[in-house]
Amino acid sequence: MQKSPFKENIERRFAEYVKGQAWFRAGLKIGVGVSGGADSVALLTLFAELRSKLGIVITAVHFNHQLRGKESRADEKFVAALAEKFGVTFHVGRADVAGKAKREKANLEDAARRARYGFFERIAGQGLAEIVATAHTMDDQAETVLAHIVRGTGVAGLAGIHPVAGPVVRPLLGFRHDELRKYLREKKQTWREDATNRDTARMRARMRKKLLPLLERQFNRAVVEHVAALAERAHEQASFVEDLAGHLFEKSVVMDGSSARISVSAMFSPFGVQQSATSSVLRAKLIQEIVKRTRQRRGQV
Numbered sequence: 001m002q003k004s005p006f007k008e009n010i011e012r013r014f015a016e017y018v019k020g021q022a023w024f025r026a027g028l029k030i031g032v033g034v035s036g037g038a039d040s041v042a043l044l045t046l047f048a049e050l051r052s053k054l055g056i057v058i059t060a061v062h063f064n065h066q067l068r069g070k071e072s073r074a075d076e077k078f079v080a081a082l083a084e085k086f087g088v089t090f091h092v093g094r095a096d097v098a099g100k101a102k103r104e105k106a107n108l109e110d111a112a113r114r115a116r117y118g119f120f121e122r123i124a125g126q127g128l129a130e131i132v133a134t135a136h137t138m139d140d141q142a143e144t145v146l147a148h149i150v151r152g153t154g155v156a157g158l159a160g161i162h163p164v165a166g167p168v169v170r171p172l173l174g175f176r177h178d179e180l181r182k183y184l185r186e187k188k189q190t191w192r193e194d195a196t197n198r199d200t201a202r203m204r205a206r207m208r209k210k211l212l213p214l215l216e217r218q219f220n221r222a223v224v225e226h227v228a229a230l231a232e233r234a235h236e237q238a239s240f241v242e243d244l245a246g247h248l249f250e251k252s253v254v255m256d257g258s259s260a261r262i263s264v265s266a267m268f269s270p271f272g273v274q275q276s277a278t279s280s281v282l283r284a285k286l287i288q289e290i291v292k293r294t295r296q297r298r299g300q301v
Helices: 005-019 038-054 070-086 097-104 108-125 138-151 177-186 203-218 223-252 279-298
Strands: 029-033 057-064 089-094 131-133 253-256 259-262
Touching (some): 005 038, 029 108, 038 057, 038 070, 038 177, 057 108, 089 108, 097 108, 108 131, 138 203, 138 223, 223 253
Parallel strands (some): 029 057, 057 089
Antiparallel strands (some): 253 259
16 A cells, blocks of 8 residues: 555654754654644654654653543543554553642642653653653644743743753644544544633643634734744743753852852953843843752762
8 A cells, every 4th residue: 555645744754853863863762742633643653653763761650630520531541452452552640630739729731731741751761661652733832832921021022932851851842733633534433522722711722723823814814833942042042041040050150068159250351141132031040040050069969
């Protein structure tokens, strides 16, 4: 049977992206975060399709937030069956997120995110995977950046979803949601739908269902791509600032026991904080680094 050019293109782009990342190496054990939705199913499908070519080992990981009763249990069963279909191991975590959020008087979405990423970190920490890949797409990136702008943000907020955060990597940020669904349809692979993603009482759903379609329809068809490109540039700038802050720290700060001495002349050199367009960010980074290292010397960290 002749292979679809569309499927080949998606797989080629994905393989090229993965092989170009600093975290990639042959033999890497990757945990693939799978909720059961289209994007995460596409992520697992792509890794499963390309595992031999990439020389990697994959395992499916699923976190059950227990927020949707029978639907949550059905999601878990679906992902378990998918892992069996692809012949990969399956790891599941569960938590009563609603109860936890209520006890802590926390936002439900924030509590769910903390619980999920805590599970991913445990997966990596226990050696079940070296990294965990999640299925955030270009559409998710655009929604996140716009949500930050609406709420009020600085340059850091414009960076949106980072491609790497601790043990978590996000290899689908260069892909649109619709093309991943098309890929799955051509692979004849089903997925689960989460009705809460269509609930426009939630800000992210309003961004997805109302604001972005309006911007695409009335202003620019490529608005998602442009916002995602802005996020990438902001992330590059933020990374540069972090590197520069580290350089200035080594050049300007001398740790003396539990105290720190700062060379003002070094910090405010032509290449220092005063001349930088990101001076406030650099100063904040330096203060954070001083506090962290002081605590380390006191044995508090």
